Amino acid sequence: MRTFSKSKLLALRQCPKRLWLEVHRPDLREDSAATQASFQIGFQVGDIAQRLYDSEGLGALIDAQTEGFERAFQRSAELLRTGQPIFEAGFSAGGALAFADVMLPVQANGKQVWRMVEVKSSTSVKDYHRDDVAVQAFVARSAGVPLESISLAHIDSSWVYPGDEDYRGLLKENDLTAEAFARTEEVKSWIAQAQAVVGETSEPVMETGDQCEKPFECGFYSYCSRDEPKPECPVYWLPRFSSARARELAVQGVDDLRNVPDVLLNDKQKRVKEHTQANTVFFDAAGAAADLAACSLPAYFLDFETIQFAVPIWKGTRPYQQITFQFSLHTLSESGHLEQTAFLDLSGNDPSEPFARALIAACGQEGPVYVYNAGFETARIRELAERFPNLTEPLLAINERVVDLLPIARERYYHPSQQGSWSIKKVLPAVVPELRYDSLDGVQDGGMAMDAFLEGIHPDTRSERKVQIEQQLLAYCKLDTYAMVRLWQVFAGRTDLSL
16 A cells, blocks of 8 residues: 655645556656745744754754654654654645644643644645644554644744844744644545546546646646647737636637637627737827826836745845835936936845835926836835835825826727737837847846845855846846836827937
């Protein structure tokens, strides 16, 4: 009988075909950059948890990858006879194996028992976490561990880092003992089902669907979808079209948006369908110009770049808080002169206050401040205003001047190349074909910008590489704001300006 790891059982819970492929064809798995990044965040949070649950450094860490599984199980059993915290203790019983993030000795009725804590980098308890702890509890108890309780610790996103490597309060525990202990028979059924699935000589026949993304992005999606028909204009290009309705249409053989009945579409979706079918551009030039008529020059065009950390590194910041580290600002004067101002901090120090001061200085006192998707920039400005009370008034004054170009683009413009999206990365090459993000060197989107920033502030990054990263980040953010200038020019009908 095969013994299944917890991860294999969770793979089964997501999709039986995923489990079969995990066991028989792991070579087909292709984890995305986002998935790999989530693994790294998990490791980082796990390291912090060890410090929090073993502040005196008396605990023992088991490394199954180095020691081997059999030795890890043996040493875990030996350590359970002691009274010290154990990290990554391994158990194998009942057809499954698992490794506990944290095992803490406690006394109950004069005997030593154990409290298990599973640590997650999320900010709440998810449904699949409940499956996770059910498996953990089943395996540990089946292995004879006197388990008193099991909790799930996740990140408290409201906690503010006080600095000086003090992470007390970062994690919030949720006691799931009663629920986990009550699911013993359910876990046994998963193990039996897993045995049946992997015992088949061929993979289960399953169509792709929501299970390919929930609760995890599946690394086998490319393989599973390889032979599926690829419509020229997929239904998901229709903005905000119900996924449930899309599945219903797929069952009926409708997978191309051009074949979706108009009765199922709102006005925006009909527009996308119409211009996709005709391969024509929709542009309400008069409406766009009217939308912008009240805004005069000088005008400012603003874009931010941010970074977030599951485990904060700067005092006064919260887990997963968006921290501004860069902005670009193009200023268009009344005479039509265009100039750019930029801020970028790769020192490794908290860039927030210098960023805020530079922003206030660059934005002047009057004139519209154009952004693309105002909710993002205005939220960051409000957060800066809350953190630095002495800068609150001038920061919030900038917010009062913000004008969002995104709603104008949504209502007044559509090109089939946008594929149902109004992100600036899609709209810019449609409106201004000579400007493209894919022509940039190194950094071409927000995710790449975050990666570049992290590399730039790392103490081991060579000075030459740091200069290169700085140039790439500045060029990327500069294109963001210049793109807005050009979009504004087209939407406002300002053909008199040479920009």
